[in-house]
Amino acid sequence: MIKLLVVILNKDKKLKPILKKYKLSFNIITYARGTASKSLLSYFGLDEVKKDIYFSLIPSSLEEKVLNEIEARLNLKRRGEGIGFTIGLKSSNKFIKDILESSDLVMPGKNEYSLVVSIVKEGLSDHVMNAAKKAGATGGTVLYGRSLGSSRTVFASIQVEPEKDIVLNIVSNEIKNKVMESINKEAGIKTEARGVIMSFEIDNIIGLND
Numbered sequence: 001m002i003k004l005l006v007v008i009l010n011k012d013k014k015l016k017p018i019l020k021k022y023k024l025s026f027n028i029i030t031y032a033r034g035t036a037s038k039s040l041l042s043y044f045g046l047d048e049v050k051k052d053i054y055f056s057l058i059p060s061s062l063e064e065k066v067l068n069e070i071e072a073r074l075n076l077k078r079r080g081e082g083i084g085f086t087i088g089l090k091s092s093n094k095f096i097k098d099i100l101e102s103s104d105l106v107m108p109g110k111n112e113y114s115l116v117v118s119i120v121k122e123g124l125s126d127h128v129m130n131a132a133k134k135a136g137a138t139g140g141t142v143l144y145g146r147s148l149g150s151s152r153t154v155f156a157s158i159q160v161e162p163e164k165d166i167v168l169n170i171v172s173n174e175i176k177n178k179v180m181e182s183i184n185k186e187a188g189i190k191t192e193a194r195g196v197i198m199s200f201e202i203d204n205i206i207g208l209n210d
Contacts, residue, residue, distance in 0.1 A: 001060040002089050003203060005067075006115075008032075008141055008168075009082035011050045013074050019056055022066055026057040032143045051141055058086070067206050076207035083170065083207035087115065087200050113202045114176045115168060118183050119145075120193040122163035127193045131186035132169050135179040140169040170202070 005024075007015055011031075019027050032051045058066060063086055075081050116137075118128045125142045132140060143166040171179050180197050187193035 003058050003060055003063060003086040004089055005054070005056040005058045005063075005084065005086050007054040007056075007070060007082065007084040009052050009054070009074065010080075011052050013052070013082060015052075015054050015070065015074070018066070018069055018073060019054070021069075022058075022062055024056050024058055024062075024066075028055045029053065030055075030143060032141045034139065034141055053141065053143065057089075063204065067204060071206040081207065083205070085113070085115070085170070085202045085205040088203050111201055111203065112173060113170055113205055113208070114173055115170055115200045115202055116176065116179055116183070116197065117200070118167040118169070118187065118195050118197045120165050120167065120187050120195040122165055124187065124193040124195075125165040125167050127187040127191070128165075128167040128169075128183050128195065131182040132167075132171075132179050135182035136175040137169045137171050137179050140167050142167050170205070170208070173201075 009015060016027075030053050032053050034051055067084060067086070070084050071077060076084065116132070120128055122144070129137075129140055145164045145166055169179065176199060180199060183195065183197050187195040188197065189195060
């Protein structure tokens with residue numbers, strides 16, 4: 001089974017040597033900012049402003065080994081240093097499958113947390129974070145993107161702006177629905193933020209300190 005590995009780190013930490021060691025070739029890095037207030041230490045490492053986010057495809061046979069090494073070498077057990085998690089992929093093209101799937105071994109996930117992704121109008125990520133915090137979330141990360149259209153488009157009689165903020169929140173499954181409902185109320189498609197909200201179940205996670 002192939003999984004998506006996501007690691008969110010402070011910008012001074014480097015993940016590349018570990019990815020290279022395990023010959024993980026399908027890697028992307030992007031840049032973002034944390035959203036937790038300075039007065040509130042986020043227990044999953046998102047309280048600093050500047051962040052690097054790594055996306056990598058990984059076979060499940062390496063999942064436990066890679067996660068453990070990332071946690072140890074990058075000191076993710078220390079509060080505020082970063083977080084990493086995996087999400088199972090339902091399918092991929094044959095080229096990726098043939099290269100990455102070296103074993104049928106699957107590491108069972110605990111499935112205690114979910115990744116909530118909110119895509120909203122540029123500059124309105126604070127609406128998402130305020131709503132998420134009201135429902136119990138403690139921090140998040142904002143990426144920046146744009147719709148493929150070069151100008152405003154209309155969807156279901158609603159204007160959709162091309163520039164987007166993408167907000168990532170990791171929450172326990174116990175409060176996931178509450179968080180999504182709160183975000184939808186404050187930043188959903190019928191609000192100024194024009195938000196689209198979705199969630200993905202996390203298989204395994206590191207750097208989450210209670």
